[in-house]
Amino acid sequence: MELGKCPGKGVERPVMLEVRLYGELRRYAEDRRVASESILLVPVQDGDTVEDVVRRIGIEPEDISNTFLNGRYSACALTLRVKEGDRLGIFPRNMGLLYI
Numbered sequence: 001m002e003l004g005k006c007p008g009k010g011v012e013r014p015v016m017l018e019v020r021l022y023g024e025l026r027r028y029a030e031d032r033r034v035a036s037e038s039i040l041l042v043p044v045q046d047g048d049t050v051e052d053v054v055r056r057i058g059i060e061p062e063d064i065s066n067t068f069l070n071g072r073y074s075a076c077a078l079t080l081r082v083k084e085g086d087r088l089g090i091f092p093r094n095m096g097l098l099y100i
Contacts, residue, residue, distance in 0.1 A: 014043040015084040017053060023092040025064075028057050044082055051078040053088060065096035 021029050021038040029038035042053055050069060051061055067077035068089040074080060082088065 015045070016041045017044045017082050017084065018087045019053065019057065020087065020089045022090065023095045025059060025090055025092045028059060044084065048082050049078065050080050050082060050088060053082055054078070054090065059090070063093055064090055065093045066091040 019040040019042050021040065026038040029040055040057065042056055044053060050067055054061055054064065054067075061078055064078075066073060068074075069077055069080055069082070070087055071089075
């Protein structure tokens with residue numbers, strides 16, 4: 001895991017990515033209630049892609065319909081690189097969206 005340093009303190013901390021899970025993918029979150037936001041903080045390493053993060057959570061890429069990185073949809077999102085501070089939204093196959 002890539003570690004960063006807190007400014008001025010020299011204390012190492014993991015580099016994290018915020019992941020929001022929707023629909024049946026909420027089962028991978030600590031709080032699985034429908035009313036919850038189902039947000040995970042996932043450690044990321046330099047060079048990780050969306051697919052790396054998805055697999056780290058335990059989700060198979062074929063179970064995903066749509067992903068949004070920092071609020072933007074991409075048909076090839078699994079190949080996009082992620083970094084600290086990014087936000088990733090993941091929707092299951094049964095909640096697929098149609099984009100034109």
